[in-house]
Amino acid sequence: MRFEKRDHCPSCNGTTFTELHRTAYDAHGLQSFLTAYYSAVPPGRLQEVLNGGTFSIVECGGCGLIFQHMLPSDAILAEIYGNWLGRNDPLAPSKPPMPLDYYTYMAQEIMQLIAFLQKRHGRDRRLRFLDYGMSWGNWVLMAQKFGVEVFGVEKSPIKCAYAQSRGIKVLSVEELSRYSFDFISMEQVVEHLSFPRQTVLTMKDALASGGIIKISVPDGSHMKSVLRSWTWDGAIAQKDKIMPLHPLEHLNCFTPLSLQKFAKGCELKPVSLPLGLVYAYSTDWSNPRAVAKNLLRPIKRFVLHKGCNELFERM
Ligand SMILES: [Zn+2]
Numbered sequence: 001m002r003f004e005k006r007d008h009c010p011s012c013n014g015t016t017f018t019e020l021h022r023t024a025y026d027a028h029g030l031q032s033f034l035t036a037y038y039s040a041v042p043p044g045r046l047q048e049v050l051n052g053g054t055f056s057i058v059e060c061g062g063c064g065l066i067f068q069h070m071l072p073s074d075a076i077l078a079e080i081y082g083n084w085l086g087r088n089d090p091l092a093p094s095k096p097p098m099p100l101d102y103y104t105y106m107a108q109e110i111m112q113l114i115a116f117l118q119k120r121h122g123r124d125r126r127l128r129f130l131d132y133g134m135s136w137g138n139w140v141l142m143a144q145k146f147g148v149e150v151f152g153v154e155k156s157p158i159k160c161a162y163a164q165s166r167g168i169k170v171l172s173v174e175e176l177s178r179y180s181f182d183f184i185s186m187e188q189v190v191e192h193l194s195f196p197r198q199t200v201l202t203m204k205d206a207l208a209s210g211g212i213i214k215i216s217v218p219d220g221s222h223m224k225s226v227l228r229s230w231t232w233d234g235a236i237a238q239k240d241k242i243m244p245l246h247p248l249e250h251l252n253c254f255t256p257l258s259l260q261k262f263a264k265g266c267e268l269k270p271v272s273l274p275l276g277l278v279y280a281y282s283t284d285w286s287n288p289r290a291v292a293k294n295l296l297r298p299i300k301r302f303v304l305h306k307g308c309n310e311l312f313e314r315m
Contacts, residue, residue: 003053003070010196010252011262014062017069021057021227025050025247029232034247036236038084049076055247057227063261066223066245066253071194080248081155091136093162104284106142111281113212114146116273117182120210130171130181132203133189137163144168151179173202180208191217191250200266204314212271215263216309220244220253259308268312272302 008015023030026047034046056069072080090098117127126149131140134152136159144150144167151169153176154160160170171179184203190196203213223244235242244253254262263269275298282294300306 002049002073002076004073006067006069006071009060009062009065010067010194011065011258012060012063012265013197014060016061017058018061019056019058019069020066020224021055021230023055023232025053025055027232029235030055030247033232033235033239037239038080041084049079057245057253059224063265064255064258065262066220066255066258068245068247068251071251072248074194076248077194091138093136101284101286101290103142106139108281108283110139110143110146110148111283112273112278113183114148115277115281117210117212121182127182128179128208129183129185130176130179130206131185131187132199133186133192134163134168135159137166137168139185139187140168141166151181173199176202176206179206180211181206182208182211184211184213186214187216188218190215191244191252191254194251196252196262197266200262200268204266204268207314211313213268213312214310215259215312217252217254217259218244218250219255219308221255223253254308256306256308259310260305263310263312267315269315270305271311271313272305273298273311275299275302278302 009017025031025034031046034050035041038046053072054070057066058069059066089095114127121127126147128149128151129140129143130151130153131137132153134140134154135156137150137152137154140148140150140152140163149169150167151171152160152163153171153173154163164170184207186200186203190200193199200213200215207213226241227245230242239246244250260270278298279294284290285294301309
């Protein structure tokens with residue numbers, strides 16, 4: 001079977017949904033969008049894989065999660081992540097470097113976390129960080145340079161081999177129960193998962209006492225209004241607008257509120273880093289935009305809890 005209907009909400013397990021959008025995968029506009037987006041796919045392959053399927057978006061009456069009703073099979077997902085994506089990955093080690101602020105943002109986040117966690121746990125042992133869906137391992141490699149013992153989970157064999165060659169311990173999901181981590185990063189991961197609740201519960205079980213988990217997903221607050229007038233004709237020019245619900249990939253679409261409900265359902269509660277600590281380790285003051293971001297983003301994140309980039313700990 002190529003697609004399986006989700007009978008239960010992947011967040012709250014509810015069964016009452018409202019359909020917000022529906023387009024058959026063989027409709028001309030959607031096919032054109034996918035053909036342009038997955039430019040490396042051989043001609044005809046998309047139609048072969050997707051024909052007969054439907055891109056259907058529903059909203060859960062219980063928790064407000066918006067999600068793709070039809071789940072692509074594991075075989076389709078393996079083909080997308082293994083063959084269709086990543087040919088032009090700008091993060092690949094063979095590519096030119098990213099802009100400097102890509103690195104400064106990672107470095108300051110890591111320093112903030114280490115400072116916070118060392119206040120909790122002391123400095124008698126190295127902290128352990130896990131990046132679930134680490135890609136090339138850039139984030140954990142940075143953490144490693146700050147004295148952290150680093151681990152990663154990743155599906156792509158090429159990326160795993162690269163990470164391993166740089167000293168990252170690569171683990172399978174099954175191996176996680178043998179470890180415990182002070183910090184687990186789930187950066188732009190949970191929106192891709194067929195069974196997000198099960199995966200996050202597995203991560204929660206892998207947290208050390210006092211450990212923190214980061215869940216960062218695209219903010220889908222505007223998606224209901226986008227879908228009201230959405231048309232697939234010429235949609236590739238507006239692909240960023242539909243990004244939080246990108247067909248086949250972003251299977252779950254959160255708002256700040258539905259993310260909080262999802263976390264609560266997993267028995268996780270938000271953690272706030274003290275603003276003084278966050279500001280002390282903010283490093284990029286190179287231009288007015290960076291200054292405004294440094295000052296305002298922590299207030300949005302740790303005081304107002306607005307947005308879809310949150311830290312959580314066990315209840
Ligand atoms: Zn729900």
